[in-house]
Amino acid sequence: MAERILSPTGSRRRLSAEDRRSQIVETAAEVFIENGYQGTSLEDIAAHAGITRPLIYHYFRDKDALYLEVLTRARAALDAAIIDRVPADASPEEQLRGGIEGYFHFVRDHMHLWELLFGGGTAVAGAVAEEATRQRFETSEKIALLVSAAAPEEPALRANAYAHAISGAGEALTRWWQHHPEVSLEEIVELHMDTVWRGLGPILDSLG
The missing domain is CATH 1.10.357.10 (Tetracycline Repressor, domain 2)
Incomplete structure (x- = not known):
């Protein structure tokens, strides 16, 4: 399972729109890591997140958009890890x-x-x-x-x-x-x- 460094989300309280979006990204990262891009569907991500697929579409137009968000946040975390130690x-x-x-x-x-x-x-x-x-x-x-x-x-x-x-x-x-x-x-x-x-x-x- 991926470490939660892509966002600080983790609370059980009612999520704001931004926190819900981050939760979807975190869950998607875990599923993409486990199954690969080709082996992952939005249904898989929704099931792991405990939400419906239409809710994912509320934040991301398709699987590609969600995958790119996962990559963008992971890349930002890597870049920060490099720069912060210089x-x-x-x-x-x-x-x-x-x-x-x-x-x-x-x-x-x-x-x-x-x-x-x-x-x-x-x-x-x-x-x-x-x-x-x-x-x-x-x-x-x-x-x-x-x-x-x-x-x-x-x-x-x-x-x-x-x-x-x-x-x-x-x-x-x-x-x-x-x-x-x-x-x-x-x-x-x-x-x-x-x-x-x-x-x-x-x-x-x-x-x-």
């Missing part, structure tokens, strides 16, 4: 380490949501898949802003390329980590730092 006024290496620590803390604590964003639960075609890809690129764009802040003299195009390399390496290491649970969080952070900083560090240092 120390202000720190060296480029400390900023990079902070972002990597935030990413892998999210992976460790919310693996099911990570799987929803990067794994088999994603839609394979159509507008939903296109939006999921766009959101993944937006995460890399946020990382690019951190790279540019650490090395303002570096051309924006190269900073963007570095950010995508950092993001891609993190995703690949996460998949490797799933097969090696004996590796601690601290160790996986160091592995990512070793992978990225050996190439990026000298470049940023030369510009600092």
